[in-house]
Amino acid sequence: MYIEKLMKKLRKELRSGIYSYLVLSFLNRNGTMHGYAIRKEFERISDGKVVPSEGALYDILKSLQKLGLIEGEWVEAGKRLRKCYSITPLGKLVFEEMRAEIRLLEEIIRREVGE
């Protein structure tokens, strides 16, 4: 159905940016996590409703790393190598700034749309 596809597209747009924010928040709270665990955390906190695709998540992780907001490190887990991420001091700073930005947007939406 047309409206289904439409909403999928618009949902995607609305979520853009919020994914990065939540990743920073998870790492800020939990210390260190690997990609798969981060994805599980999205599932957990949103009841499976707000979960980036695997491809998207690794893009986000790569991007945040490139920006210096998180750090990745290869860690042995049994015979398997896992890439574990943690937030940097800059990441913590930026997280707080993003928080302020989100509050601003919430405020504007509340004023505009009501409730």
Added chain:
Amino acid sequence: MYIEKLMKKLRKELRSGIYSYLVLSFLNRNGTMHGYAIRKEFERISDGKVVPSEGALYDILKSLQKLGLIEGEWVEAGKRLRKCYSITPLGKLVFEEMRAEIRLLEEIIRREVGE
């Protein structure tokens, strides 16, 4: 400064989608508006803090029109032609759906980050 540029980029991401949502909201509330007026409305309701660039706004308008959420019509204003937009029935429907999606995201952020 690095963090300035960083925040600019991240702000942009966070705002993605919300612009479309607010345009629909303006048209839903005001009936008919032209592009420039929509931009002024962004300035008004956000104290100049959340305003898409001109390029971005016309892209958004074009996109919403293509999706069938708004309609554009050329109207004479003195000797000048203005393109006036209004929301379609589909647009109203989608606006409500987006509202639900935004509430969901707000709820998740509130649960995750607190307050």
Added chain:
DNA sequence: TCAATATACATCGGACTTCGATGTATCGAA
């Protein structure tokens, strides 16, 4: 035992976004 499922990482092309720069043109006011 062995087959399915879950865990875990990553890349690629496609479709799409916002932005800044640029261009055109009209209007009102100093």
Added chain:
DNA sequence: TTCGATACATCGAAGTCCGATGTATATTGA
């Protein structure tokens, strides 16, 4: 008459998320 506000639009750049695809190990239950 010149400047700034009004008003529209397009373009390339950089970056987004997604779905598909690929690789490989661990676990579980039939």
